[in-house]
Every structure is written in C-alpha cells, then in structure tokens.
Amino acid sequence: MHNHKILYLVLVGIALITGFGAMTYPFTGSKTDLAPDENTPIGDVLKKLGKSNASELKTIEGASVEKGRDLVHKGYAIGPDGKRTKQQSKFYVCTTCHNVVKEFEDPSLISAEMRLDYAMKNKVPFLQASGFYGIVNRTSFYNDDYQVKYEGIDGIEAANKDLRAAIQFCSKTCSQGRELADWEIESILAYFWTLQFKMGDLKLNEAQKKQIDLAFSDGKDKESAAKILETKYAAAMPAHILKIPKFVAPDESEYKNTQKLKEGKAIYDQGCLHCHLNKKYSFFGLDNEYLTFKAMEKATRKENYILSMNFLVREGLPPRMGNHSYMPEFTAEKMSPEQLKNLYLYVSAQAKGKYKE
Ligand code: HEC
Ligand code: HEC
Known part of the structure; x- marks a missing residue:
C-alpha cells in the first residue's frame, strides 16, 4: 500500500516535469486540456462548461463506490464499524427492479418502444423502474404520476429534486426496506457516479462535437455548448400511470405477426420471468409451461381480475397482509399499451399451441 503511494507520487512528479501534467485528469483548467473523448463522463464535461450538479459527492466517512455496489447488487455492505449491515430489504435487491446498464440506443429517445428494442438486442431485463445508468446526469426523480401516487408519504416531494432523497425514499417505500444511513x-x-453517461453514449454530430471541444479547451461560449449536451439525453424519466385496459381479443391475423409475438415473448422472458422464474424475487412462480400460459391467458380474459395481466401490469399488486412484497406497476413509459397487447398475444399463442419458435 505504502509502496504504491510512493510510486504514484514519483509518476505524478515525472508527468509534471515532462509536461504530461496537462494531459492528466481531472482538468487543470489550462488551455492545453485535451478535448473530451468517447469515454469522458459527461458530468466532467458539464462541470468544465460551468454547470454544477446537485448530486455532487460529499466526503462522508466510510462511504465508497465498492460499498455502494454491494448495497445495490447484494443489499448489504460492510459498515464503518467493520460489521455487515442488516439486509436493506427482505424481499428484493435494487437490481430486482432497476437496471445498471444502458437501456436506450439514444438516451434522448426514451419511449417504451425504444427501450424494448434495446432490451431485445442487448438482452437487458425489461423492468418497471428507471435504470441507474446516467441517473446522476438526471435532475429530477419520481416524476409526474409518482408524485401523485405517493402523495402524503414522507419524503416524496424531496425525492423529486434530490437524488439522495430519492434513494432513501425508494429504500423505504418502493423496495419495502429499511432506512439507509448517510454513508x-x-x-x-x-x-x-461510475454509471454516468459517456460522451460516446450521446448522439452528437460532428459540428456539435467541434463546438463542445472548443468550449472545452478555449472556454468559448460554454453556455450553448452545455445546452447542446443537455438536449442529448433525458434529464428526467416521465411516468404516467394508465388505467386497466378492457380486454380485447387479438385478430386471428395477429397470430401470424412474428414481430409482435417476438416482442411479447421478450416482455415475458426479460420482464415477468426476471422476478417470477423459480420465484426469484416473489412468492409466485411463473415459467414456460403450457399450464402456466393457459392459466394466465384465462385470467387475462376476465375483466378487472387480480390475476389478469392487464390488471397486474397497470395496477401492480399491493402488499398483502403479513407480507410486504408487492409488484410495482408498469407506467406507460415502461410498457406501452401496444406492448401489453403483444404480451397477451404471446401468452395466448402459447396457450393455444399457436406459438412456433
Ligand atoms: C420492488 C421494486 C424496486 C426496488 C427493489 C427498488 N426500487 Fe427504486 N424505484 C422503484 C420504482 C417503481 C421507482 C419509481 C420511479 C422510476 O423508477 O421511474 C423507483 C425509483 C427510484 C429512484 C428514482 C428514479 C427516477 O429516475 O425517478 C431511485 C434513485 C431509486 N429508485 C433507487 C433505488 C435503490 C438505491 C434501491 C435499492 C436500495 C431501489 N431503488 C430498489 C422500484 C424499486
Ligand atoms: C420487479 C419484479 C417483478 C416483475 C418484473 C413482475 N412481477 Fe409479478 N409480482 C412480483 C411480486 C413481488 C408480486 C407479489 C406477490 C409475490 O410476492 O408473489 C407479484 C405478483 C404477481 C402475480 C400475482 C400472484 C399472486 O400471488 O396473486 C402475477 C400473476 C404476476 N405477478 C405476474 C406477472 C407478470 C405477467 C409480469 C410481467 C408483465 C410480472 N408479474 C412482472 C414481482 C414482479
């Protein structure tokens, strides 16, 4: 450990003497800074362009990236006292409902269609909650209908503008877990912060790149360069809760539409089964058996029935007595009405023996 520190100091020394210093990161503010490349996090670029970020890290004793990763993926970490923390939630980990990888080909185009398209091409789970990739680059959370759904619950208003408050709110409310300590x-x-958007994730054309490079190195018109960047990704995830749709049987011709069937299958495999296969994150199991498809097909034909997929997708399932696990709903932005129809199309094709690989 000690040796590493010395080696580091020597290297930094050499770098400074040989003029390499100008190339080191983070920025020195000099004119010789290199232009951002594909891997430069956009938070760093925006900072250089004069934009502050409300989610900027504070120094808190005992906090680290590794502990954060453990909490998100495993639900616990080793605390500052050297002891393992209590599990954050009895039922889930954060990645039950949130992805940590990219979810969109172009982060400025965030429709449910784009999300499913990317999920299918890249085998990303198709889940109810917004992803963590690029979340520190966003500026508001628990948007639109989530402010209504959770109205009156302590912390929901603060969660709208403050990522720390959103994390705390989710830990207690959406993931039915405990209060998190500051660290x-x-x-x-x-x-x-390690999951920031990189410059290469944004769809910038050559002229825009050039303008940003100039603002970056020469401080030229930083304001408009920052504005360009900010139009290239969604700063908030819109959220609209839809009513339970009336059941409408698909046209017979739709059973021949392989694209629709493929989409339905992806929603089932990468969405529903993410939590229900082998009861991974729920007490209720789903699988690829004929009888399962049959039961779900039948349930979905019943209006307002709690086991109908139309009901479950739009309302979710509230926590029941003695058991605080619940199923979050899919908002319009997380599953479109058309996608919900395709889910039924796929399940009913399986139930009717009409589905062929
Ligand atoms: C049972 C599902 C579930 C689990 C588990 C869960 N969340 Fe969430 N979370 C949600 C839902 C639903 C929302 C609603 C807003 C959204 O994501 O668009 C949300 C929202 C958030 C938001 C705000 C996102 C935004 O852009 O609006 C953050 C931050 C967050 N959760 C952090 C966490 C953390 C950290 C954990 C683990 C400690 C966690 N969540 C576990 C379901 C869950
Ligand atoms: C993020 C995890 C998650 C996802 C994704 C998910 N569910 Fe659920 N689901 C749950 C939980 C948790 C429950 C609550 C009851 C439990 O624990 O089994 C539940 C309940 C259910 C129930 C009712 C079971 C009962 O006990 O009455 C059905 C049916 C169901 N889900 C179907 C689906 C379908 C269909 C999809 C895909 C569109 C889906 N679920 C996606 C977590 C999930």
Missing part, C-alpha cells in the same frame, strides 16, 4: 446513501451515489 450508505453516499456510497450508492458514489456507485451511481
């Missing part, structure tokens, strides 16, 4: 929130936030 835990800061650790999760530190982990989120």
